[in-house]
Amino acid sequence: xxxxVEILSVGTELLLGNIANTDAQMLSQGLSELGLNVFYxxxxxxxxxxxxxxxxIAKKRADIIITTGGLGPxxxxxxxxxxxxxxxxxxxxxxxxxxxxxxxxxxxxxxMTDNNLQQAMLPEGCTILTNDWGTAPGCAFYADGxxxxxxxxxxxxxxPMFYHRAVPYLQQLSEGVIFSHTLKLFGIGESTMExxxxxxxxxxxxxxLAPYAKEGECELRVTAKAAxxxxxxxxxxxxxxxxxxxFGDKIxxxxxxxxxxxxxxLLREKGLTIGCAESCTGGLIAKRLTDVPGASQVFQGGxxxxxxEVKHKVLGVPQELLDQYGAVSAPVARAMxxxxxxxxxxxxxxxxxxxxxxxxxxxxxxxxxxxxxLATPDGTYVRALHLGNRPVRARLRTQTAHHAFDLAxxxxxxxxxxxxx
Amino acid sequence: xxxxVEILSVGTELLLGNIANTDAQMLSQGLSELGLNVFYxxxxxxxxxxxxxxxxIAKKRADIIITTGGLGPxxxxxxxxxxxxxxxxxxxxxxxxxxxxxxxxxxxxxxMTDNNLQQAMLPEGCTILTNDWGTAPGCAFYADGxxxxxxxxxxxxxxPMFYHRAVPYLQQLSEGVIFSHTLKLFGIGESTMExxxxxxxxxxxxxxLAPYAKEGECELRVTAKAAxxxxxxxxxxxxxxxxxxxFGDKIxxxxxxxxxxxxxxLLREKGLTIGCAESCTGGLIAKRLTDVPGASQVFQGGxxxxxxEVKHKVLGVPQELLDQYGAVSAPVARAMxxxxxxxxxxxxxxxxxxxxxxxxxxxxxxxxxxxxxLATPDGTYVRALHLGNRPVRARLRTQTAHHAFDLAxxxxxxxxxxxxx
Numbered sequence: 001x002x003x004x005v006e007i008l009s010v011g012t013e014l015l016l017g018n019i020a021n022t023d024a025q026m027l028s029q030g031l032s033e034l035g036l037n038v039f040y041x042x043x044x045x046x047x048x049x050x051x052x053x054x055x056x057i058a059k060k061r062a063d064i065i066i067t068t069g070g071l072g073p074x075x076x077x078x079x080x081x082x083x084x085x086x087x088x089x090x091x092x093x094x095x096x097x098x099x100x101x102x103x104x105x106x107x108x109x110x111x112m113t114d115n116n117l118q119q120a121m122l123p124e125g126c127t128i129l130t131n132d133w134g135t136a137p138g139c140a141f142y143a144d145g146x147x148x149x150x151x152x153x154x155x156x157x158x159x160p161m162f163y164h165r166a167v168p169y170l171q172q173l174s175e176g177v178i179f180s181h182t183l184k185l186f187g188i189g190e191s192t193m194e195x196x197x198x199x200x201x202x203x204x205x206x207x208x209l210a211p212y213a214k215e216g217e218c219e220l221r222v223t224a225k226a227a228x229x230x231x232x233x234x235x236x237x238x239x240x241x242x243x244x245x246x247f248g249d250k251i252x253x254x255x256x257x258x259x260x261x262x263x264x265x266l267l268r269e270k271g272l273t274i275g276c277a278e279s280c281t282g283g284l285i286a287k288r289l290t291d292v293p294g295a296s297q298v299f300q301g302g303x304x305x306x307x308x309e310v311k312h313k314v315l316g317v318p319q320e321l322l323d324q325y326g327a328v329s330a331p332v333a334r335a336m337x338x339x340x341x342x343x344x345x346x347x348x349x350x351x352x353x354x355x356x357x358x359x360x361x362x363x364x365x366x367x368x369x370x371x372x373x374l375a376t377p378d379g380t381y382v383r384a385l386h387l388g389n390r391p392v393r394a395r396l397r398t399q400t401a402h403h404a405f406d407l408a409x410x411x412x413x414x415x416x417x418x419x420x421x
Numbered sequence: 422x423x424x425x426v427e428i429l430s431v432g433t434e435l436l437l438g439n440i441a442n443t444d445a446q447m448l449s450q451g452l453s454e455l456g457l458n459v460f461y462x463x464x465x466x467x468x469x470x471x472x473x474x475x476x477x478i479a480k481k482r483a484d485i486i487i488t489t490g491g492l493g494p495x496x497x498x499x500x501x502x503x504x505x506x507x508x509x510x511x512x513x514x515x516x517x518x519x520x521x522x523x524x525x526x527x528x529x530x531x532x533m534t535d536n537n538l539q540q541a542m543l544p545e546g547c548t549i550l551t552n553d554w555g556t557a558p559g560c561a562f563y564a565d566g567x568x569x570x571x572x573x574x575x576x577x578x579x580x581p582m583f584y585h586r587a588v589p590y591l592q593q594l595s596e597g598v599i600f601s602h603t604l605k606l607f608g609i610g611e612s613t614m615e616x617x618x619x620x621x622x623x624x625x626x627x628x629x630l631a632p633y634a635k636e637g638e639c640e641l642r643v644t645a646k647a648a649x650x651x652x653x654x655x656x657x658x659x660x661x662x663x664x665x666x667x668f669g670d671k672i673x674x675x676x677x678x679x680x681x682x683x684x685x686x687l688l689r690e691k692g693l694t695i696g697c698a699e700s701c702t703g704g705l706i707a708k709r710l711t712d713v714p715g716a717s718q719v720f721q722g723g724x725x726x727x728x729x730e731v732k733h734k735v736l737g738v739p740q741e742l743l744d745q746y747g748a749v750s751a752p753v754a755r756a757m758x759x760x761x762x763x764x765x766x767x768x769x770x771x772x773x774x775x776x777x778x779x780x781x782x783x784x785x786x787x788x789x790x791x792x793x794x795l796a797t798p799d800g801t802y803v804r805a806l807h808l809g810n811r812p813v814r815a816r817l818r819t820q821t822a823h824h825a826f827d828l829a830x831x832x833x834x835x836x837x838x839x840x841x842x
Contacts, residue, residue: 006687015459017449018633020441024464028438038436039471043445043462050460057478212439276725281709283704286725290703293644293814301731304697304707304723306716310765314735344731358714393714 003173005031006062008054010070010079011153012045017268023068023151023158030162033168035178035225036064046070046078055086063146064173066166069153071119079150080139087143091121097128097137104135122249129165133157140169148173149174179232180223181240186216186248186259186406192217196246207236216399217259221231254405256405259405260288266412267298272347275409276302277315277340280354280370283400299347305336315339326363328353331383333371341375349375349410350404354385356396370400374407374417381407381417424594426452427483429475431491431500432574433466444489444572444579451583455591456599456646457485467491467499476507484567485594487587490574492557494541500571501560505544508564512542518549518558525556550586554578561590568594600653601644602661606671607637607680607827614639617667628657637820638680670836673827680826681709687833688719695829696765697723698736698757700748701775701791705822721767726757736760747784749774751803754792762796769832770796771825775806777817791821795828795838802828802838808842 007024014021024041031038039062044054051070058065070079084091098120105112117138122128129138129149134157140149149169151161185193190213194201197220200210207224222244224235244251253262267274276285286302289295303314308327311317316339317332325331337351354370355361368388374381385403387396410417428445435442442596447464452459460483465475472491479486505512519541526533540557543549550559550570555578570590572582606614610829611634618641622630628645641664645656665672674683688695697706707723710716724735729748732738738756746752758772775791776782789809795802806824808817831838 006797014446014462015449016453016631017446017451017459018631020443020446021462022441024440025435025438028436030438032437038438039466040475041435041442041462041464045460053482061474183664210437210439269808278704278707282716282720283699283707283709283723283725284711286699286704287702287708288704290705290725290727290777290818291815295703296727299703299727301727301735302704302723302725303735304704304711304725306720306722308710310722313766314724314764343735356711394712397711 003036003064004062005064005066006040006042006058007038008058008065008067009041009043009153010046010051011043012047013042014069015045022155023153026155026159027066027068027151027162030167031066031170033178033180034167034174036170036174037177048078048082051078051082052086054083059086059146064170065146067148067150068158071138071150071152080121080123083148083150087141087146089125089143089150090125092124094120094122094128094137097122097130099383100130100137101135102130127169129159129161129169131161132164133160138165140166160300167389176225176227177229177232177238178223178225179229181236181254182218183222183240183243183247183248183251183287184253184256184259185218185220186252186402188218188247188250189335190218193220193247204239204261205230207239209239216395216402249410249413254407258288258292259402259409261292263405263408263412264289264292264295264298266409270380270412272412273298273300275300275340275346275349276404277336277345277349277351278302278304279306279311279336279352280356280402281352281397281404282306282356284397285350285352285404286403288405300344302341303340311336311339315343321376326361326365328355328361328363328365328369328371330371330373330384333373334375334380334382337373337375337380347377348408350408351375352400352404354396354400356400357393368396370396370403372404372407374404376410376411381411383407383417424457424483424485426457426487427461427463427479427484428459429479429486429488430462430464430574431467431472432464432467436466442520443576444574447576447580448487448489448572448583452487452591452709453644454599454601455588455595456597457591457595464589469503472499472503473507476503480507480567482516483589486567486569488569488571489579492559492571492573501542501544504569504571508544508562508567510544510546510562510564515541515543515549515558516550517709518543521551521558522556534542542581548590550582550590551617552578553585554581559586561587568624577660587817597646597648598650598653599644599646600650600657601642602657602675603669604641604643604661604672605677605680606639606641606668606675607823609639609668609671611639614641614668622828625660628653628660630660637816637823640795670831670834673830678714679709680830682713684826684829684833685713685716685719686739687708687830693768693833694719694721696721696761696770697768698761698770698772699723699725699826700727700732700757700773701777702773702818702822702825703727703777705818706771706773706825709822709826721765722735724741724761726729732757732760736764749776749782749784749786749790749792751792751794751805754794755796755801755803758794758796759802768798769829771829772796773821773825775817775821777821778814789817791817791824793821793825793828795825795832797832802832804828804838 126139126141210221214218224232226232305311317335341349351373357367370385474515547560547562631642633640645653647653726732737760762770773793778788791806
């Protein structure tokens with residue numbers, strides 16, 4: 001039997017726009033992976049009458065209702081009260097939940113106020129979903145042909161409660177498994193990628209293929225449904241092989257999180273170190289390299305040279321180059337990378353220089369004119385970029401860092417580094 | 422008359438969790454500011470029957486329906502078709518919209534395919550909301566006692582279409598204005614802040630006071646409803662004054678976006694420059710300083726010294742200090758800040774060193790042990806941090822950068838810099 005899920009989020013803060021509904025996104029992703037179809041998200045405020053009405057609508061059109069929010073002591077346990085009433089259940093006191101709540105306060109060194117005991121009132125006969133990440137327990141029950149699962153609202157509790165408590169409950173409702181691979185691409189536009197795939201995508205049913213664009217990169221997710229993970233992998237293999245053939249070295253990794261993670265993995269495998277010299281990216285390349293846990297094994301350091309003085313004094317960029325070509329130029333990008341390699345004592349070094357805006361530079365270089373460079377033991381490579389068609393500062397910086405990492409990955413995997421992507 | 426708004430988002434990608442519903446958040450914020458009450462968000466997939474059902478529910482409980490998504494040529498203009506039918510309207514061809522769409526393609530140098538002409542089919546008698554940020558026009562009409570406004574889904578189109586097209590339409594429906602100030606605080610916990618305000622908050626009706634916690638900082642938003650902005654400001658003033666009295670120098674700004682923005686504003690006012698030396702934050706301080714447009718007026722550069730060699734060679738940290746105290750220590754933080762100030766030739770310099778994890782360092786410093794320092798013409802200040810209670814790498818780095826900026830702001834405003842927050 002195929003299930004229909006509705007996610008019902010309770011919280012006035014969502015309706016005021018104070019936060020985005022990232023719980024619904026997280027749950028939707030997780031439920032899709034379980035092979036459960038989410039047909040509706042509903043958001044309603046902390047108002048018993050409107051929550052009741054929303055539950056009555058959800059009961060008619062879904063057979064799994066997952067609620068988020070409204071479980072804490074300050075909101076009078078709105079969600080539990082309304083859901084219990086809507087399904088004709090009483091709330092009963094659960095001593096173990098009260099003890100757990102008390103223990104949580106002891107652990108963080110605070111005194112539990114009495115209003116917290118409300119959290120131990122739970123629908124009779126429910127499965128209690130113990131909360132090791134906060135005070136409010138969740139719960140699940142089956143009534144009137146509907147499975148109801150209630151999860152706390154704070155994302156730091158909702159996510160682990162879903163994966164560690166709700167998923168085991170839901171797995172028994174789902175047949176088989178859903179298994180995906182995600183290919184990450186750089187250097188191809190989303191529309192070009194889609195155009196090459198559209199006919200094929202529409203014809204596919206299992207596995208399915210879904211393209212996404214994210215911050216200047218592209219993703220392709222192939223997903224198969226099967227009885228076991230092994231069977232799903234067998235189903236996926238021909239499509240994955242075909243995609244690698246189609247997009248070649250535009251694919252920088254499968255099931256990886258970022259280009260910088262791939263670059264660091266390659267550096268570790270080869271026993272090499274990296275450093276950087278940044279102008280327009282202003283620390284973003286170093287920041288992304290050090291986002292990766294364990295970065296210190298391969299990352300030596302970086303120099304953010306926002307002035308010509310720092311470029312000259314700290315990186316050793318010759319003053320003549322700065323005078324003749326200006327800071328935003330291929331020769332300066334080259335000298336920055338080579339200077340960083342020397343100053344930081346690393347095997348390879350990345351550099352960036354360009355105009356991130358809001359204004360053109362004093363030599364008349366347009367916003368979006370960027371250079372990235374890679375200095376290596378066998379020579380230095382420079383790539384010129386013209387990113388001016390959508391000149392938003394944050395986007396330009398992100399895109400420039402992407403190109404720097406692309407250069408590094410290409411060199412580390414033996415691909416030519418002189419091509420323009 | 423008081424209005425009730427429902428935001429109806431159409432898009433299977435939301436139900437699969439590929440993206441969060443940030444359009445709904447943005448719209449909710451904007452609608453609140455207009456004094457319009459959002460009571461429901463509904464998300465439904467690209468399915469005509471389910472969209473129709475969702476529209477019929479929304480018609481009963483809201484008198485303003487704002488849709489997002491489903492306007493593009495690839496989705497067969499699902500939203501316009503369904504909404505027009507639900508309100509008994511025909512779609513008619515609009516030559517001007519067709520011409521605009523064609524001109525958009527010309528501008529980006531591509532050929533318009535015929536399916537794009539569907540976008541020029543619009544409900545008869547509607548107000549056309551021209552789209553200067555994409556191809557699909559939006560529209561608005563009033564029928565059956567309900568105002569319907571349709572906006573495109575991509576956030577880069579939805580936001581300007583809302584503020585430049587929908588808001589003028591909505592303003593005539595809203596009485597008076599909603600006006601807010603946002604105070605930003607650092608160095609106080611959310612629960613402490615809330616505890617000091619709770620009784621007052623509950624008693625307030627106009628203005629209202631709402632606390633938020635965001636990435637290790639706190640916000641307080643005071644909002645007044647009045648006939649004019651000037652009257653709202655008069656209503657807000659006593660509360661704002663009282664909050665400044667209550668929280669003093671924990672408030673780093675009003676209606677500002679970040680500590681780094683405040684620090685750069687202060688530097689500009691004083692004609693001073695800044696630089697940084699980073700270990701554990703790995704470029705994040707420089708990245709945040711250069712996120713601010715116009716940073717080059719005050720920011721000289723930064724050095725990310727991830728190894729002892731770089732600390733010694735580039736920053737000039739004495740080898741004896743590194744040997745005696747280790748890289749994660751107050752003396753090294755001090756020497757890094759002073760070294761950066763000298764190497765980068767800036768007036769003040771920030772430094773960070775610490776253990777961001779995942780593992781303790783080789784001297785047994787726990788994850789979350791951090792030092793930030795500020796070198797200035799009148800001396801160097803060091804703050805020791807123990808952030809180990811929630812040791813998540815990204816959070817530790819963010820929090821350490823917050824503390825560095827807090828030091829800089831305190832020094833720039835003449836506050837004592839030796840206090841532990």
